[in-house]
Amino acid sequence: MPLLKAVLIGAGHIADSNHIPALKQLSDRVDVVAVCSRDLIKARALADKHGIPSAFDNTTDMYRQCAPDLVVICTPNNLHFPQAMEAMEHGCHVFCEKPPAISAQNARDMANLAAQKGLTLAYNFQLRQTSEWSLLTRCQTDGLMGDIYHIKAHFLRRRGIPGWGYFTDKSMQGGGALMDLGVHVLDLALCALGYPVPDQVVGSTYDFIGRAGGKGLMGTWDPATFGVEDAAMAYLTFPDKTSIMLSASFALNTQADIDRNLEIFGRKGGANLFPFALHTELAGELADVHFPYLEEVDIQLKNTAAFLDACAGKPSNVCTAEQGAILQEVVERIYQSAAS
Amino acid sequence: MPLLKAVLIGAGHIADSNHIPALKQLSDRVDVVAVCSRDLIKARALADKHGIPSAFDNTTDMYRQCAPDLVVICTPNNLHFPQAMEAMEHGCHVFCEKPPAISAQNARDMANLAAQKGLTLAYNFQLRQTSEWSLLTRCQTDGLMGDIYHIKAHFLRRRGIPGWGYFTDKSMQGGGALMDLGVHVLDLALCALGYPVPDQVVGSTYDFIGRAGGKGLMGTWDPATFGVEDAAMAYLTFPDKTSIMLSASFALNTQADIDRNLEIFGRKGGANLFPFALHTELAGELADVHFPYLEEVDIQLKNTAAFLDACAGKPSNVCTAEQGAILQEVVERIYQSAAS
Amino acid sequence: MPLLKAVLIGAGHIADSNHIPALKQLSDRVDVVAVCSRDLIKARALADKHGIPSAFDNTTDMYRQCAPDLVVICTPNNLHFPQAMEAMEHGCHVFCEKPPAISAQNARDMANLAAQKGLTLAYNFQLRQTSEWSLLTRCQTDGLMGDIYHIKAHFLRRRGIPGWGYFTDKSMQGGGALMDLGVHVLDLALCALGYPVPDQVVGSTYDFIGRAGGKGLMGTWDPATFGVEDAAMAYLTFPDKTSIMLSASFALNTQADIDRNLEIFGRKGGANLFPFALHTELAGELADVHFPYLEEVDIQLKNTAAFLDACAGKPSNVCTAEQGAILQEVVERIYQSAAS
Amino acid sequence: MPLLKAVLIGAGHIADSNHIPALKQLSDRVDVVAVCSRDLIKARALADKHGIPSAFDNTTDMYRQCAPDLVVICTPNNLHFPQAMEAMEHGCHVFCEKPPAISAQNARDMANLAAQKGLTLAYNFQLRQTSEWSLLTRCQTDGLMGDIYHIKAHFLRRRGIPGWGYFTDKSMQGGGALMDLGVHVLDLALCALGYPVPDQVVGSTYDFIGRAGGKGLMGTWDPATFGVEDAAMAYLTFPDKTSIMLSASFALNTQADIDRNLEIFGRKGGANLFPFALHTELAGELADVHFPYLEEVDIQLKNTAAFLDACAGKPSNVCTAEQGAILQEVVERIYQSAAS
């Protein structure tokens, strides 16, 4: 089977430390031929570092010269939509960083185009590849959970406003803690329920700490230009009466530096995801089950491989274009509820 | 100052172990003159046990013979409304067990009558008297919290469906985990925000475990007659954009036997209520403050005293008739949302 | 159904604190009519303390006057045999303290007579009634263990040579740590395997610390009259290739004051008994299962009830006469191996 | 003093990571001149990696060309015997990996030839060089233990069947968990007692988990070709009435991933080896002694040096040919007992 030709758009940290190493480890399936960035010097440097032949500062040249089979998009959120659409217009599969886009309509259009073109568009929610998530899925399959009816999902940082990049710029990122952190656990929660579209969405967003400034645990941020929410909370209900409680924060007056977890409640058993524990009844008694030897996995490598599986038409648990559109709609409805 | 004459309606556990001992310790302010119960034998036994002169099996005789100044209502939830209305019609102050009633309209009528008659009607939410709540209030007053904008409140039992009484009978109790447990932490959460009326209320209720049966940690329940929710979750938003996340359960597949807490997030500091901790910035650093020597208090005694203060027109932090009406409305809106 | 008439032989601690309270709680099934002891004053005092009508200093009078249905034997080990035989000759069921006897032949004769007379002879191994053992049994039944092939059983005290009674007198007790402590865990281990008769038995006994003296944690013992083993270890193999490792000590230079446990290894899962934990594979991963809410049970009450069930021909997990004979044979073979 | 000329037979992991680095650090006493392996490429690569001059694919050439003074044998267990015999026939001292051989007779023949030739034959039981074992020995010498009379020794893995090499091939290894792991703790236990020959040996072996397959913690094994025991238990008694309980497993349904320990019981004190603790009486009280600052030692380096000491006729605690023969006999008797 011939190798797929891949290009990356965006030459930042996530390309350098996540996507390129994963693609390189999958060199029996994919050949990385170019890096494209508005900043040619960055693109060139990254290409050289990883032994990638070409570097471009515009996609036009890149598509013409490389004719890639697939495109990995690692740019700010507001560029996901135009770049993914352009890539699909060139007949490329697309592996796009999360979140899908900065509006629900964009994500919907992206999904529609992918469907129309018969292309694979997928989003890089790597937590789906953790040992904990694999185990949760296995517990569901093996009937240890029973039907799931409620999920509490949170991804909270005490003072983790990133001090670099565009994370506090709403026009580029589309939002703050919810867009950057909340989507990870929201994606998992939706997965556990079968990715339904919610009935009701109610939510709140706050920016008090972000706009006041203070001690930073992930670099220092500028309160004056802080334009996104530092915390978002929401409640989702679904047609089958299941529900999700969601919390995400860049900054919140809580104890732990960082706290990321899902509590998943089913009729037979409940699970705590990080660290994994199963709470159920066994042998007629309430039982707590721990799994002490879960494997450490390279979640980016597994997710990139899952994307390649999807491109090849094989079963894959990568986040699909359709799921991305649903998730983006949920995010937008949370922001709308908070603003109303 | 002459002693107030008090009577109790209801001769169950809560009268015996909570209200009567508290009233007896406050014998310089109140004189317990009668116990009234549909079951005269129970009423008589309880009166004798505590040295209370009279016992009745109907309120008509009781009001005629005793002419009480105040009435303590310790009956099933569905009786709170008729008994409180009757008491106020007799010109009595009323100290009523929680929850206020089984419908919002009842609680509203009760509040209106109290206002109209100039009587004190109060509800026995004793957690307001814990050292932890006093300290939270003091932290708010001392400016250690800043404006509070979000609260996570939960009161969860893993398998704590009470195996006695009417707890699983909807017609008598009006509901399950939310009515019995959730109202305690909801009352505190509303207090922390100034008892506003919510804008939006969305919620869910479940009864899977209750109807399936299983291991009980508070006696054994009968799945066949289980008629209430075993879990309720809700999200409340308020006109000033503050919000509350609420969870309550009699049964849920979680780890702890029982878990009751409020996490209260303010602009300057956040607090964890049980056990109490304050998370803030101090001397330019993120700081966690613990208070190792909080006093053990008799919360029933303090709450009964607070009710007597209210009767006497003194400042009091007891749950007022108006607050009870708001809380009951919230509860009803949660049930309505869950049913819709 | 008429009440069974019960008498106790022996008026010591075990009668006073274990058997009589249990029998009294079972007053709907059994009526305790007499206590018999060589020391009439002790017998009288014990009978009075518990409201038992008669006291005797010889069994002849007792049998003649009381005509009991069942006899509970609470005397030193060397008396179990003659007293049980006499009781059965009088047509009585017998509930005998552990160990069955001080020789294998005695225990075999006792079992034979019980079988011949169609009477219930049972031994008071109460650990069979612990929540942990019930759970182990349930795990076996539910297929969570798989076939069990090896058991490590121990009951070790660091310096727990009893400073009272006849525990160090070989002629009365027949042995030391193995007779007093080891038999408890040996009985459970044999139960878990189906009470097979071993192929090979090899063992060792020691008395170095007992004869040297030292710090006592259960009273002070006299090294000069110390006549039993302070420690016994053994290995048992069975025809189906299963095996048991057994250790018991009154005194051993180990860390814990007291350490009593069984580790039970099966093909599918292994269990640790005290505290209970199950080690197995679940959902494709190695799993440790804990049961945090095991019930506290009155093991004497349950064991006495189990004996009464056996007398009534109902299913019962009490230690039978036949099992007692097998266990006593194992004990004797351990002593023989150690002495050879 | 001239340097001894050393050669290694076997070019696997143990040669590469243990023996050669140790020999190289002892370059003032020994000169490594060759590596010999059936696979010349492996031999050459290993020699080059460590700067060793010669590589051979047969011992004949090697002995002729190198005339070594000592041979280090790092091959599968079944080759220890022929290679050690050949080496001694060439007048070489032999440092042989554990276990000594795959039959008791082989190990006996090896010891006899060493004695006859006046050569040093020793086995690489490196745990003798741990700080814990040195301390145990010192405690014995200083009289803190008193005479030792019982030892519990175990080396248990929960799912540690090696997924590489020949560990599950009975013809090459001679056995499984006992041959690979059990011998380490058995050697120490025998040392503590003065390396006596046992009176009685009874044991059991199992292979249920190995043949059923499952989760592996040390690579994945093939249940179909699993030909050794996954667990072995044994009891040894000695002419002076001392005894040893031994357990070893590649796979057992227990909690810890790996658990290796000796509990050593003496008349005055008892010791736990890993981690080291002494349990005794001091100042008239029961005392637990911990030694918080034991030195980390390079046990291979110390054991190789001990072998060289033995070659030079100096005092040494390396495992001797005679001890190896006794140990191998014990192992064989355990297998025989298990098979009978």
Add this chain to the structure above:
Amino acid sequence: MPLLKAVLIGAGHIADSNHIPALKQLSDRVDVVAVCSRDLIKARALADKHGIPSAFDNTTDMYRQCAPDLVVICTPNNLHFPQAMEAMEHGCHVFCEKPPAISAQNARDMANLAAQKGLTLAYNFQLRQTSEWSLLTRCQTDGLMGDIYHIKAHFLRRRGIPGWGYFTDKSMQGGGALMDLGVHVLDLALCALGYPVPDQVVGSTYDFIGRAGGKGLMGTWDPATFGVEDAAMAYLTFPDKTSIMLSASFALNTQADIDRNLEIFGRKGGANLFPFALHTELAGELADVHFPYLEEVDIQLKNTAAFLDACAGKPSNVCTAEQGAILQEVVERIYQSAAS
């Protein structure tokens, strides 16, 4: 041997809960015949409670009517001197509460009179009877400590200003934390060194928290009348170059509610007293020795018995009149140093 006739002066808590119960348990050696207090009602009530025949409100009558053999003094510190002198003038042995007196001269005079009269005067420092202190003494005797050269002694409370009695009244108590708490650990420290008279004494006292008020953990104190030190620190050196560091507080901004300990440093070993641990070298390694099973003792009973032993001329470790005089001199020199 005839019983000694004892009387108590002082009818407060320490008499009621410590001295009388101890004396009553020693009824084979001593007969308590009277209680004497300025407040006859209190004296009478206490006497009745414990079955003591007589009660007095003046010592004159008491001595005349009772002719006691020994007197137990349980009054405020300033009365120890006159009452002890009077008792000895009446030929009585004296068992006096700590501290000996409120001035060094008083304590010296008391010791002199005792010596002159040949009477036993002793002080009730009960910590000398703890298992920990007995063990320390035994470790010294057994040579496990070596010569002791430095001791750190402290008795610190965070907010433990007693809210009752005369503890903050300097005229009655002579001082605060040092007089009440510090003397306990100072007495032990001096004992460990052989009760030498110090060369140099330098110290400091503070009263900032006591005079400022605040949260109380042992009742509430009145800052306005707070007349003693809330903290005292001192350093003592002795002619043989040994030294003591001493700290005592009623109130200090430290973490623990209460912290009482001695660290005792010797040439061979060091000991921590509460909880007891020995730090030494054993078997060539640094060793920490713990004694997990120290006996719980009734230290008042043992100290009263030790006093009676002293009266009978038997060996006794009770604090002697001479030791009390030395201790009181040290206390006075600390206060003088602090004031200079």
Add this chain to the structure above:
Amino acid sequence: MPLLKAVLIGAGHIADSNHIPALKQLSDRVDVVAVCSRDLIKARALADKHGIPSAFDNTTDMYRQCAPDLVVICTPNNLHFPQAMEAMEHGCHVFCEKPPAISAQNARDMANLAAQKGLTLAYNFQLRQTSEWSLLTRCQTDGLMGDIYHIKAHFLRRRGIPGWGYFTDKSMQGGGALMDLGVHVLDLALCALGYPVPDQVVGSTYDFIGRAGGKGLMGTWDPATFGVEDAAMAYLTFPDKTSIMLSASFALNTQADIDRNLEIFGRKGGANLFPFALHTELAGELADVHFPYLEEVDIQLKNTAAFLDACAGKPSNVCTAEQGAILQEVVERIYQSAAS
């Protein structure tokens, strides 16, 4: 601004691992031009390792050829005085390792010359740059401590006599544990009080363990040449009645390998330095404040920068010449008290 020219005197570990790396990181402010050591080979090697141009074996040549602006002195304690004096005579600022000197007079002369010449002489007490000390200072400034009145400072090693260098040579080092370790915590304690000159100084020194030998945790020392104190304790009082308790040891029979801490007691709050905790009253309750996210800092880099700030006339918290003279006087008075 032109770069300052720096030279180092002394080519040992502290120069190599602390001073040169710090100076190199500050290359925008300082240029290291030479290393000077009596041993030219060492000087040359160190210079080459760090890319420093010149190496000298005498200061005369060094001053003539390099004309440095500042000198860093990293030699044994007895050379600090002559080398610092010479440096200042050459008009150089001096950054001198701690302690300042081996006599109070030397340190006083050094301070006087610095003042007279208008040069910066500073000592390298880097603990002043720890996050903990910065936070303590900030707490003082923010009024969280109140006036500080007592400090307990200790720096204790159990068996940490350095096995290398001159640490046990009194003529070169001037002393032992106090000179090497005690000065660090003494400097901080004096800082917290404003660096007052004490009223009274009383102290003790010991050398029992050092002269006896034993297990070493920082290399092995020679008891025969051990010429310094292995432990020193002292008490200091100041004109304003504040006080310091000081302990330092190379060897002491205590539990922890190493224990370094200051407990600082103020009127409002007390602080524990390592790890940092604040103990105070907040919201009317006793409160313990922890700061979980203190920054890890390069304390040598910060201290060298602070020295350069001082040279440039900027505010700096480096230990000044005057403070060094006071500290050295305290050390000398402790030794004098111990010797008297």
